[in-house]
Amino acid sequence: MSFFSRLAAAALLAANIACAHAGDGGQGGVLVKAPAGKVRGVAEEGVQAFKGIPYAAAPVGNRRWKPPAPAEQWEGAFDAGAFGPACMQYRANKDSIYDENVSAYSEDCLSLNIWKPKDAQNAPVFVWIHGGALRSGASGVSMYDGAAFAKRGVIFVSINYRLGILGYLAHPELSAESPDGVSGNYGLLDQIAALEWVQRNIGAFGGDPDNVTIAGESAGALSVMYLMASPPARGLFDKAVAQSAYMISTPSLKEQRYGMPAAEAVGLYVADKLEAEDIAALREMDAFSLTKKSLKTGYAAWGTVDGVVLSDELVNMFDRGEQAPVPILAGFNSGEIRSLRALLPKPPKNADAYEAEIRARYGELAEAFLKQYPPKNIEESMLATTRDAMYGWTAERLVRKQTEIGAEGYLYIFDHGYPAANEMGLHAFHASEIPYALGTIDKATPNWPDIPDTDREQEMSDAMVGYWTSFARDGEPSAQGYPSWRPYSSDEAYMYFADAPEGRATHLLPGMFELHEEVMCRRRAAGDIPWTWNVGVASPPLPPQAPGCR
Structure with a gap:
């Protein structure tokens, strides 16, 4: 931003602050005059909270599956x-701990x-991208309330983006409609549009458009990585937070690669299963159905891709x-898979069967695997295997790769439990x-x-909010008194969150990253072969050593 642009922004900010203090002609509320209106x-x-602001218009009905359009003035x-309505989704399991009980969808x-x-x-400015496997979730969930960050001097923004088939469908007809010859990624384009809105408007709310952190958990953290890699998103943010990200293989638009069908082929398959002969027929379908x-x-x-x-x-x-050369804060939870057991394969009947499976599948890496995930406790080893292959490996890879390009990385593991979660077998579970x-x-x-409403839990939260907000402020996580x-x-080095935050300078889970990096590389x-949760006793046979792999 030029000197003159900053001067103009400062003048606009001063006017907005005066307007906010004055109210709205006695009508109540807090008024901000932004470029958007x-x-x-x-x-x-x-x-001060401002909810449900339209940042773009989602093409709907017979125009769905297009990039986001400008919001109506x-x-x-x-x-x-x-809050505005959540993006269209299906609540498959209302008894799940992750069910968010959102009342309105559109x-x-x-x-x-x-x-x-x-x-x-x-x-x-801290922009939060919700998780939910890119098929569920909403920005208005109570757990994503931004008041705690605002009280620490950080503007907190949360966003909705298109989900599921409405947000990510690729199809040959949709590619043919596009000037770029591509389809899919509509939800990601929504996220980019939200960041562009922030660049244009956040100064009116007192925010610095040159100090924006993108952050998310699970699919939100996957989105953070997509944004770090996406050319259209370059320059729209300055730091990144990735909580429980997973850098697994991504389908290509037109080619079957890494054992994954082409995204367009998936679109054709789904249309056939839905008895829709073309995109027009899919566009005629009710969004929820x-x-x-x-x-x-x-x-x-x-x-x-x-x-x-x-x-x-x-x-x-x-x-x-x-990728974007920005500082990153990344980490994962010790009990990630305790609440995601659907990702686990069927366990072998005993330790001997477990060891035999691993030796058959991992070849010369079997010894390293069994050292990391021994047969003594099959359940714990299987939980750790899938956790590390998806989340642990990704977190360490992120901080390593940012470090290699000269951007600092900060790594953590969250191993904090409390009675209700522990009693359910969910110590430090996903999210x-x-x-x-x-x-x-x-x-x-x-x-x-x-x-529980105890000093122990509040102190852990105070510390983490302190680290996260200071990282958003200056790129270095710190918390007074911690x-x-x-x-x-x-x-x-990394931060270990258990009973209390503890800075550690020894390698996190020695051998973990190297093992899963080698498997991915081969x-x-x-x-x-995709690199996903098909690991351990569910792993295909390990390919031979390849150039560039260790």
């Missing part, structure tokens, strides 16, 4: 007192929410140093760090294991 929010919990002040759902300090000026029925066909939402929005596989782009990191331990979703968090470049070289 006037927005009236509310004062709550000592901060509203007249007067937009009432930002309530195909037209591209909105964002902002929490800000009352007198924010040039404040850092289409979403629900697509899941029954086995459709799973992924990004697509199309050469435009995603140039190549994530592992390849990060290996070549083509359990979120309410601690976002300062929402009192706002967990309805089926979440109850977090241990220093050294970068990974300093002797492979599968990539072979070209016909």
